[in-house]
Amino acid sequence: MPNVPAIVGTDRVKRGMAEMLKGGVIMDVVNADQAKIAEDAGAVAVMALERVPADIRAEGGVSRMSDPDMIDKIKEAVSIPVMAKARIGHFAEAQVLESLGVDYIDESEVLTPADYANHIDKWQFNVPFVCGATNLGEALRRLTEGAAMIRSKGEAGTGDVSNAVTHMRKILGQIRALSAMSKDELYVAAKELQAPYDLVAEVAANGALPVVLFTAGGIATPADAAMMMQLGADGVFVGSGIFKSGDPEQRAKAIVRATRHFDDAAEVRDASRGLGEAMVGINVADIPVHHRLEDRGW
Amino acid sequence: MSASPTIGVLALQGDVREHERSLEAVGATALRVRRIEQLSLIDALVIPGGESTTMSKLAVMDGFMAPLRQARLDGMPMYGSCAGMIMLADRVLDARPDQETIGGLDITVRRNAFGRQVDSFETDIDMAWLGGPPMHAVFIRAPWVEATGAEVEVLGVIDSGDRAGTIVAVRQGLLLATSFHPELTGDHRIHSNFVEIVKGNR
Numbered sequence: 001m002p003n004v005p006a007i008v009g010t011d012r013v014k015r016g017m018a019e020m021l022k023g024g025v026i027m028d029v030v031n032a033d034q035a036k037i038a039e040d041a042g043a044v045a046v047m048a049l050e051r052v053p054a055d056i057r058a059e060g061g062v063s064r065m066s067d068p069d070m071i072d073k074i075k076e077a078v079s080i081p082v083m084a085k086a087r088i089g090h091f092a093e094a095q096v097l098e099s100l101g102v103d104y105i106d107e108s109e110v111l112t113p114a115d116y117a118n119h120i121d122k123w124q125f126n127v128p129f130v131c132g133a134t135n136l137g138e139a140l141r142r143l144t145e146g147a148a149m150i151r152s153k154g155e156a157g158t159g160d161v162s163n164a165v166t167h168m169r170k171i172l173g174q175i176r177a178l179s180a181m182s183k184d185e186l187y188v189a190a191k192e193l194q195a196p197y198d199l200v201a202e203v204a205a206n207g208a209l210p211v212v213l214f215t216a217g218g219i220a221t222p223a224d225a226a227m228m229m230q231l232g233a234d235g236v237f238v239g240s241g242i243f244k245s246g247d248p249e250q251r252a253k254a255i256v257r258a259t260r261h262f263d264d265a266a267e268v269r270d271a272s273r274g275l276g277e278a279m280v281g282i283n284v285a286d287i288p289v290h291h292r293l294e295d296r297g298w
Numbered sequence: 299m300s301a302s303p304t305i306g307v308l309a310l311q312g313d314v315r316e317h318e319r320s321l322e323a324v325g326a327t328a329l330r331v332r333r334i335e336q337l338s339l340i341d342a343l344v345i346p347g348g349e350s351t352t353m354s355k356l357a358v359m360d361g362f363m364a365p366l367r368q369a370r371l372d373g374m375p376m377y378g379s380c381a382g383m384i385m386l387a388d389r390v391l392d393a394r395p396d397q398e399t400i401g402g403l404d405i406t407v408r409r410n411a412f413g414r415q416v417d418s419f420e421t422d423i424d425m426a427w428l429g430g431p432p433m434h435a436v437f438i439r440a441p442w443v444e445a446t447g448a449e450v451e452v453l454g455v456i457d458s459g460d461r462a463g464t465i466v467a468v469r470q471g472l473l474l475a476t477s478f479h480p481e482l483t484g485d486h487r488i489h490s491n492f493v494e495i496v497k498g499n500r
Contacts, residue, residue: 006419006437006459013418016313016438016482020347020381023311039394042359044311044352079351079394081415081439103415103439126416253359260310260356261332 009126014148017104017128018212021045021081021235025225025256026214028052028239031070032077038242041252045081045103047237048074053110053157053293054240054279062112065093071100083130088297089115091124098127104149105129107142109296110156110239119297122146132216134167134294136174139209140195150209152233153294154217157240159281161218163294164228168215172232178204217294220245220278222258222271229262246276303496306331306340308366310356312348312381316481317489324490334365342375342496345382345400347438347479350390350409353381354397366400375472375499376402377492383407383475384441391444403473404447411442412461423454423466423478428487435466435478442477443468472499 024044029035035046050066051059065086075082081103086093088107093114097105107120109132122129123146132153133139139150152171154164178189181204190200202210215228216237225236236259238252245251254271261267284292304327307317318328321344329340337343343366345353357363370376378386385399389406412419418439422432433454443465446452454467454476466477467488472495480488 006421006456006461008417008419010420012420012436012482013415013438016436016479017415017418019313019316019482020349020438021311022313022315022348023309024349024352039351040355042352042355044349079392079409080349098416101414101416128415256356257359260360264332 011148014128015211017081018130018149022212023260024235025259026083026235026237027242027252028237029074029243032073034243034248035074035078035082037249038252039078039080041249042256043080043252044235045083046074046078047083047085047106047239048102049085049110052240052243054159054244055157056110057157057282057291064111065090065096068096068100071097071102075101085111086120087111088113089118089120091120094120094125094129098125102127107131107147109153109293113296119145130214132297133171135170136178136203137193137195138297139171140193140199140203143199143209143211144196147211149212149214151214151216151237153297154215154219155284155287156217156293157282158218158284158287159220159241159279160284161220161224161227163284164215164218165231167217167294168228168231168233171213175203175207175209179207218284219255220281222254222268225255225259226262226268229259235259241279244279251275251278302327303341303493303500304329304339305493305496306336306343308343308345310348310353310360310362312346312353313479313481314346317344317346317379320481320486320489321493324486324493326489326493326496334360334362337365337369340374341500342377342492343369344492345376345378345385347380347382347481350381350384350441351394351397353385354399358398363398363400370400370402370473373472373499375474375492375496376400377474377488379476379479379481380438380440383477384409386473386475403468403470403475404450405443405468405475406445407441408444409441410439411444412437412440415439421456421459424457425454425467425487427453428491430487433480433485433487434483435480436482437466437478440466440477442466
């Protein structure tokens, strides 16, 4: 046998990592205790951050990458993958997170953007990135920059699932529309999506993104998760929905169960029983436009 | 019995769809197994890649673990990739102490043995017994096999670099397992071999 090198940080291992998370729930946690609760409930990964989106929204101010000590403690507390958020465009935060050995970086609109023109050049990293998108063009631009996983943005920290629905329907509807186009129409489609032609043609041919598509931003109940999975999500991010609710342990388990059995109404029904108070919701429509997170990232 | 075996893919979580495609590509009928009753409909079972901690926990929550162990004892062929390998192992290192497995493979595996996600890698593995060129193998937070019992046949080892000699593919009777993910590369030789095991069992 020739000496075959082991190659790290390839597209395939980055995208493949997200494939392994499919059908699962990724939960926001702010400390090791919450991370244990998430793991015990069957979460497939945890997202380590300093404040959940609902608190970021309530407290305001600039929101940044978490303290490395906190991320280390969470890594020690659980055996499932640990993700962490970097600000949009903040490549130095991403470098720190990579050196901490987090398993995935979320370049996230939930934090305050660091660059209002550029996202992080994600090809420069061995650690994979997930990015939010509100439509197909945005998703494909993130892939062009090296993202290995996409999540629909929704509106984080609200408990209002309506934007998650809008964004998921938009992305998947645009994919369906591409698939129905003739080859010569794809050139204009690429122009209109503001995305590279080759990627647009690939999505049209396969009828799907070349990466895993999760949902995020406003999922607060088992039925929310089941609906998003039925709409076509590969899995679910739950931010404030669990640890801002009355009974996090039970709600975490219930959302995991409803995600796994998303098309079985009896399972979702039983998962929905007796969960106590859901997080206090904020209607997206009541949030001033300039306070909406979905518009961060371009 | 039909020529095409029906092979279930355990769909608690993970890359179920990729295994279904690989199985269909080699002429098997794939069935997504989400309910215990479905175990009676299949000739064999694939346990996909995923997060073994989570998959084990979900199997316990859904009451799947005992029926899966029984199916294995009753002679159902099973193939596991990555997390699936851990699920079939008798002994697991670096796992939560409460992590349960189906077991049956007399091996000791180490979870995330190669490191975290930043250490995930691709390389070629000599698989002469399968015929054809070396297999391109994708390792994602992968386990390795640290010890094997007398009945276990070693089918693949990493043959160069600082991991040389590491066991990454094994078979014991009707149980097959790989540390890596052949379902992600379009090389269907492992799935094809598993289908042959299943056909030979009927």
